[in-house]
Amino acid sequence: MTRQIPIVLLAIAAVVFPLSVHKIFLETGIERQLGTAQKIFYFHVPMAWIMMLFGLVCGIAAGIQLRRQSRRAEAVAIAAGEMVVLAGLGVLITGPIWGHASWGKAWTWDARQVTTGLLWLVFVAYVLVRRYGAAGSDRLAAALAIFGAVDVPVIYYAVKIWKTTHPSNDVVGTLPPEMWAALWPALGALLATAIALVAVRARQEMIEMDVDDAWVRVDELREAAKGAAS
Amino acid sequence: MPSGATPWPLAFRATTGSMRLPRQAWLLAKNDLRQELRDLELVATAGFFTLVVLVMFGLSFAALGRSAQPLAIPGMLWLAVAFVGALTLTRIFDRERESDTLRALLSAPVERLSIYLAKGAVTLLVLLGCCLVLVPGLVLLFPAGAVFAERPLTTAVLVVLGCVAYVAVGTLFAAGLAQSGGKNVLLSVILYPLTSPALMWALVSTRALLEGHPDLNTYLIQLAALDVLLVALGGVLFEAVLVGSTGRKPARERGRRRR
Amino acid sequence: MNSSILGGSQAVAEPPQDDEYEAVEGLDRASIECTRMHEAAAAKKTASDYEHIVWSYGVLWSLFAIYGVMLWRRGARLRGDVETLRTRIDKA
Numbered sequence: 001m002t003r004q005i006p007i008v009l010l011a012i013a014a015v016v017f018p019l020s021v022h023k024i025f026l027e028t029g030i031e032r033q034l035g036t037a038q039k040i041f042y043f044h045v046p047m048a049w050i051m052m053l054f055g056l057v058c059g060i061a062a063g064i065q066l067r068r069q070s071r072r073a074e075a076v077a078i079a080a081g082e083m084v085v086l087a088g089l090g091v092l093i094t095g096p097i098w099g100h101a102s103w104g105k106a107w108t109w110d111a112r113q114v115t116t117g118l119l120w121l122v123f124v125a126y127v128l129v130r131r132y133g134a135a136g137s138d139r140l141a142a143a144l145a146i147f148g149a150v151d152v153p154v155i156y157y158a159v160k161i162w163k164t165t166h167p168s169n170d171v172v173g174t175l176p177p178e179m180w181a182a183l184w185p186a187l188g189a190l191l192a193t194a195i196a197l198v199a200v201r202a203r204q205e206m207i208e209m210d211v212d213d214a215w216v217r218v219d220e221l222r223e224a225a226k227g228a229a230s
Numbered sequence: 231m232p233s234g235a236t237p238w239p240l241a242f243r244a245t246t247g248s249m250r251l252p253r254q255a256w257l258l259a260k261n262d263l264r265q266e267l268r269d270l271e272l273v274a275t276a277g278f279f280t281l282v283v284l285v286m287f288g289l290s291f292a293a294l295g296r297s298a299q300p301l302a303i304p305g306m307l308w309l310a311v312a313f314v315g316a317l318t319l320t321r322i323f324d325r326e327r328e329s330d331t332l333r334a335l336l337s338a339p340v341e342r343l344s345i346y347l348a349k350g351a352v353t354l355l356v357l358l359g360c361c362l363v364l365v366p367g368l369v370l371l372f373p374a375g376a377v378f379a380e381r382p383l384t385t386a387v388l389v390v391l392g393c394v395a396y397v398a399v400g401t402l403f404a405a406g407l408a409q410s411g412g413k414n415v416l417l418s419v420i421l422y423p424l425t426s427p428a429l430m431w432a433l434v435s436t437r438a439l440l441e442g443h444p445d446l447n448t449y450l451i452q453l454a455a456l457d458v459l460l461v462a463l464g465g466v467l468f469e470a471v472l473v474g475s476t477g478r479k480p481a482r483e484r485g486r487r488r489r
Numbered sequence: 490m491n492s493s494i495l496g497g498s499q500a501v502a503e504p505p506q507d508d509e510y511e512a513v514e515g516l517d518r519a520s521i522e523c524t525r526m527h528e529a530a531a532a533k534k535t536a537s538d539y540e541h542i543v544w545s546y547g548v549l550w551s552l553f554a555i556y557g558v559m560l561w562r563r564g565a566r567l568r569g570d571v572e573t574l575r576t577r578i579d580k581a
Contacts, residue, residue, distance in 0.1 A: 036538035040545050047549065066470040082556075090552050094545035101541040121423035128419055133410065140406035140420075143467045147399065147424050150463060154456065158427035161434055161449070193553055200560050204567060211570055218577055 002203075009196035013189045020185035028182040037101030042179075044094045046187035048116065050194050051087035052152065054080040055119060058126070059149020062142035071209055072202075074138065077145055079201035081126045083194055088120035111159040118155050122148040251347075254340050258348035262322075263355070272356045276318050280360040283310045284367040292371070299374035304436035307368060307389075308429045311396060314360045316418050318353055319400045323408035332408055342469040350401040350464075357393045365389065377440050384439060384446070391453045392432030398460035399425050406471045428456055 024042045031038035061077035064070055095113060096106035107113065126148060129141040266272055287306045294302055326332040335345060365385060369375040378385045403420045435449040 036535050037541055039538075039542050043546065043549060066467070086552055086556050090549045093548045093552075097541050097545040097548075101538050118423060118426050121426075125419050125423050129416055133407075133416060135410070137406070137410040137416075139471045140403065140410060143402060143406065143471045144420055144424070146467060147463065150459075151424065151427060154459075155427045158430040158434075161452075162430050190549075197553070197556055197560065200564075204560065204563055207567055207571075211567065211574060214574055218574065 002199075006196035006199045009192040009199070013192040013196070016185050016192065017189040020182070020189050023182040023185055028178050031179075035102070037098055040094055040098040040101070042182055042186045043190060044091065044098055046183065046190045047087050047090045047094065049187065050191060051084055051091055051116070051119070054083040054087065054194070054198065055123065055152060056149055058084060058123070058145045062145035062149075066139060066142050066146075071206060074142075075202040075205035075209070076198075077142065078130055078205050079198040081123055081130065081145060082201060083198050084123040085120065085127055086197075087194065088116065088123065091116055092120060111156070111162070114159045114162070115156050118159070119148070119152060122151060251341050251344050254344035255347040255351070258335075258340070258344060259351045262348065262352045266352070266356075272318060272321055273359055275321065276314050276356050276360050277363055279317055280310060280314050280363045281367075283313060284364060284371070287368075288371045294372070296373060299372045300437060300440040303368055303372055303375050303440060304433045307364065307436060308392065308432050310364055311357065311361070311393060312422060312425065312429060315353070315357055315393075315396050315400055316421055318356045318360075319397075319404035319421075320417055322349060322353055322356075323404045327408050332405070336409075336472060342473065343465050346401060346405070346465055346468040349405065350397050350461075353401060354393055354397045357397060358390065361389045361393065374440060377442070381439065384450075387450060388432065388435055388439060388453075391450060391457055392428065392435075394457045395428035395432070395453065395460050396425050398457065398464045399428070402464040402468055402471065405468070409472050428453070428460065431456060 020042070024039055028039075030036055031041075058077050058080035061073045061080060064073035065077055092113075095116070099108060100106040122144070126141055126144050129137055129144060133141060287310070291302055291306070323332070326335070336342065365375075365378050369379050400417075400421055403424075404417055407417055407420075431449065431453045435446060435453055437443070438446040438449055
């Protein structure tokens with residue numbers, strides 16, 4: 001049953017994605033100030049939300065992993081951490097493309113760009129520690145993820161007092177309803193894809209842990225058999 | 231001996247305990263300091279490294295105009311602190327690893343939080359010692375740095391607050407890396423992104439100090455609040471990271487997948 | 490750059506010599522040129538915007554696709570690993 005979830009989600013994304021493209025490009029007007037390039041907004045912003053969401057998921061799962069020694073939580077944390085890196089890469093690439101089209105400058109060092117960049121670096125560090133850390137660094141990586149999740153607002157305010165030129169937060173709040181209508185399907189398609197990939201990755205991680213344990217058991221049994229034979 | 235079965239409550243209990251925690255932390259720190267006084271290894275290497283970095287900064291930025299200096303000096307100060315801090319943290323826990331005393335310490339009947347506090351305090355002292363070279367050096371090298379000399383108390387508060395934030399995060403992860411027998415390369419990988427907000431705050435405060443900005447006190451209070459948050463988070467996570475739980479298979483058994 | 494667009498409007502802008510033409514009111518050469526120029530600029534901007542949009546869409550979905558392929562290969566490797574493990578157990 002749980003095996004089908006990613007497939008169902010991907011199928012939903014496959015249906016919703018053309019719908020969202022239709023809505024974005026044919027049914028929604030062109031924004032007056034930012035022009036056609038503003039249409040990047042409809043998948044740039046959902047991608048940023050996905051990044052934040054999975055950053056939070058990663059931090060919480062890492063907390064559960066530390067507290068309860070739960071393998072499921074550990075697998076979810078790993079998968080979510082990788083998704084943060086992936087979504088962050090998406091945000092960090094589409095953002096400058098939009099900036100280049102609208103402001104004429106790809107990277108302006110404004111608060112939200114830098115915040116996203118720093119947060120992305122934290123989760124890249126998480127993935128690096130998971131991948132290259134010595135055995136037993138899983139708890140260290142979990143602490144890193146928790147720090148990363150806690151750091152989100154801190155980084156945001158730190159960057160804000162550091163410098164700001166970005167459209168302020170209420171841009172999303174005052175969006176005309178037709179733009180909201182175009183934003184939801186895009187968010188749905190991207191979120192469904194992201195969740196599906198995270199679910200697949202988490203499942204793989206759990207299987208991998210089991211296989212590792214099985215290998216160790218086989219080795220132990222072989223050693224024992226060898227010891228008994230000699 | 232406290233078993234590791236209940237990772238977090240122990241750290242909490244430690245904070246509610248009477249004088250036990252500070253005394254243990256003081257004893258542990260004193261032990262480290264005594265060894266340090268004997269061979270001066272940390273202070274000598276870190277101090278020399280600071281000097282080298284300072285000379286490099288002088289060579290690179292000597293031609294900087296007067297108006298650009300208030301923008302560049304904070305960067306130099308906190309970058310140097312970040313470099314020296316990583317170096318010191320690596321060395322402090324390497325020493326523990328060489329004699330395998332960290333494991334012994336962790337299984338000894340001391341509060342884990344006091345280990346965190348003691349190691350953090352020693353690192354902080356070394357770092358502040360380096361700042362005693364760094365800040366006067368910047369004053370000598372750059373005319374705009376004279377503000378540091380004019381307002382020594384504010385400068386001291388600022389440097390201490392910034393270093394505490396850095397050390398709070400650094401001690402936790404350096405200890406974790408030493409414990410897992412890990413590669414120390416990862417320390418910088420972890421430390422720089424995680425401490426970037428604290429360093430940015432320190433950066434902004436330093437710039438405000440150099441430019442005589444009226445918001446300086448607000449920034450300093452915010453930095454202090456951040457310090458409290460980071461130390462608390464580090465203290466809570468320290469035990470969970472270093473000791474983990476007995477309910478789980480030892481990590482060594484699951485090392486196979488690295489292949 | 491605008492000459493090709495303005496070329497078509499040349500005839501309209503020319504004042505009619507004989508009665509075969511009926512004067513078009515309200516269209517002088519300067520305003521047409523101005524309009525065409527703005528139209529061209531707008532078209533160029535829109536085209537460039539669409540190029541940016543296609544790029545960012547492409548990047549986004551290819552990121553997902555690359556990650557998907559990585560997961561796929563990981564799954565295949567895992568399956569192979571389980572197979573070897575199974576044969577190892579059967580042998581023992």
